[in-house]
Amino acid sequence: MPVLVMKFGGTSVATLDRIKRAAKRVGVEVAKGYDVIVIVSAMSGKTNELVGWVNETSKFYDAREYDAVVSSGENVTAGLMALTLQEMDVPARSWQGWQVPLKTNSAHSQARIEEIPTDNISAKFAEGMKVAVVAGFQGISPEGRITTLGRGGSDTTAVAFAAAFGAERCDIYTDVDGVYTTDPRIVARARKLKAVTYEEMLELASVGAKVLQTRSVGLAMKEGVRVQVLSSFVDDDATPADEYPGTMIVSEEEMNELVEKGEMERQHVTGIAHDKNEAKIILTRVPDKPGAVAHIFDPLAKAAINVDMIIQNVGRDKGETDVTFTVPMADLARAQALLEDKRGDIGFNRIITDSHIAKISVVGVGMKSHAGVAATMFRSLADRGINIQAITTSEIKVSVMIDEDETELAVRVLHTAYGLDAPDNPAD
Numbered sequence: 001m002p003v004l005v006m007k008f009g010g011t012s013v014a015t016l017d018r019i020k021r022a023a024k025r026v027g028v029e030v031a032k033g034y035d036v037i038v039i040v041s042a043m044s045g046k047t048n049e050l051v052g053w054v055n056e057t058s059k060f061y062d063a064r065e066y067d068a069v070v071s072s073g074e075n076v077t078a079g080l081m082a083l084t085l086q087e088m089d090v091p092a093r094s095w096q097g098w099q100v101p102l103k104t105n106s107a108h109s110q111a112r113i114e115e116i117p118t119d120n121i122s123a124k125f126a127e128g129m130k131v132a133v134v135a136g137f138q139g140i141s142p143e144g145r146i147t148t149l150g151r152g153g154s155d156t157t158a159v160a161f162a163a164a165f166g167a168e169r170c171d172i173y174t175d176v177d178g179v180y181t182t183d184p185r186i187v188a189r190a191r192k193l194k195a196v197t198y199e200e201m202l203e204l205a206s207v208g209a210k211v212l213q214t215r216s217v218g219l220a221m222k223e224g225v226r227v228q229v230l231s232s233f234v235d236d237d238a239t240p241a242d243e244y245p246g247t248m249i250v251s252e253e254e255m256n257e258l259v260e261k262g263e264m265e266r267q268h269v270t271g272i273a274h275d276k277n278e279a280k281i282i283l284t285r286v287p288d289k290p291g292a293v294a295h296i297f298d299p300l301a302k303a304a305i306n307v308d309m310i311i312q313n314v315g316r317d318k319g320e321t322d323v324t325f326t327v328p329m330a331d332l333a334r335a336q337a338l339l340e341d342k343r344g345d346i347g348f349n350r351i352i353t354d355s356h357i358a359k360i361s362v363v364g365v366g367m368k369s370h371a372g373v374a375a376t377m378f379r380s381l382a383d384r385g386i387n388i389q390a391i392t393t394s395e396i397k398v399s400v401m402i403d404e405d406e407t408e409l410a411v412r413v414l415h416t417a418y419g420l421d422a423p424d425n426p427a428d
């Protein structure tokens with residue numbers, strides 16, 4: 001039997017009624033002859049609540065216990081989805097990560113998938129089970145402890161199962177009907193993309209387009225998994241999933257074919273993303289000498305804290321310099337404590353933090369061959385009085401750091417500046 005992976009995000013399983021609707025969609029695919037692997041998230045808001053409880057209980061928590069707590073939301077929805085399917089007479093059972101077992105490394109709260117043995121689930125399919133409902137986001141470490149895959153990690157669970165089982169497709173059901181030129185909740189004129197390349201989706205996800213977890217896209221690209229993003233909120237008699245009503249993530253070659261057929265337009269900029277989840281740290285009066293910067297970033301790297309933008313400011317006094325950089329908001333307290341701890345080695349004067357910042361990024365493979373994308377960005381933001389605090393670029397991306405209050409304005413202005421606004425939608 002061909003295998004299909006269907007992943008339902010938090011809003012798609014937010015209530016018992018939503019679980020029923022999702023289960024109905026699963027039933028449609030079972031009726032077509034698929035063995036279906038359903039990956040579920042926790043009910044929307046649940047993981048945030050669990051994370052909140054952990055933070056309230058323990059400031060510098062044991063990550064193994066964090067994982068034990070925050071993985072629990074998915075256990076509930078997996079069981080409920082299996083029960084709902086059984087009520088529809090669809091043979092189904094639930095699997096927690098450890099039961100599969102979905103094996104990960106020991107990097108608690110950010111674990112990487114190492115292996116998904118297929119024998120347990122395949123044996124059940126062979127016995128007539130039609131749907132394996134798997135709790136997303138969780139696995140088991142070599143030490144036998146529960147791990148989680150980082151926020152949004154159910155997407156990665158889904159892609160990893162699709163790769164392990166050689167699934168025909170991995171359908172990611174969410175609360176929007178595809179990948180848009182920017183977050184459609186911010187820009188009403190955002191346009192849905194029929195397709196987006198793996199490379200662009202990877203970059204968009206990594207700079208904040210949370211519709212897919214970054215790792216899920218990297219894995220799909222590496223394993224050649226066909227991923228489609230589509231809505232679980234459209235009417236039940238809407239276009240069937242195999243007619244591709246959502247956004248398909250495609251290779252560069254497939255994209256070229258779509259462009260040749262006139263089904264996609266080539267733009268210099270494909271999408272715009274924003275990220276409010278970073279915080280800025282400024283270390284003042286760091287000695288301007290070899291090794292100073294290594295003293296700052298070595299301890300952060302050892303603690304698995306990802307540093308993103310880095311600026312070394314011109315020193316105010318001779319022999320000293322200010323170093324500014326960003327870290328994920330969730331790691332700010334830990335980073336600050338680590339740096340304070342190393343104050344003697346680094347030799348800075350003050351540590352200033354600011355979480356009131358946002359990163360705005362424009363992404364597009366068209367940038368590789370087209371100059372002027374960055375200049376358009378800087379000019380458009382300047383015309384609206386938006387101050388740029390830092391800049392980073394890659395081959396297909398330009399990012400700027402700005403004041404968080406200006407996020408929505410910046411995204412809208414850039415969306416218009418790059419000609420991405422949909423003509424028909426109501427003005428935002």
Ligand code: ADP
Nearest residue numbers: 009010011174178179180182183185209210211
């Ligand atoms: P789920 O719970 O289904 O995993 P998420 O909230 O993680 O859903 O991701 C879906 C959300 O991603 C959408 O509601 C939308 O606000 C946001 N989003 C951000 N950027 C984009 C984009 N470019 N296209 C579509 N959605 C986007």
Ligand code: ASP
Nearest residue numbers: 041047137151152153154
């Ligand atoms: N429930 C987890 C989260 O909110 C995983 C997921 O939904 O993908 O991050």
Ligand code: MG
Nearest residue numbers: 009152210211
């Ligand atoms: Mg998600």
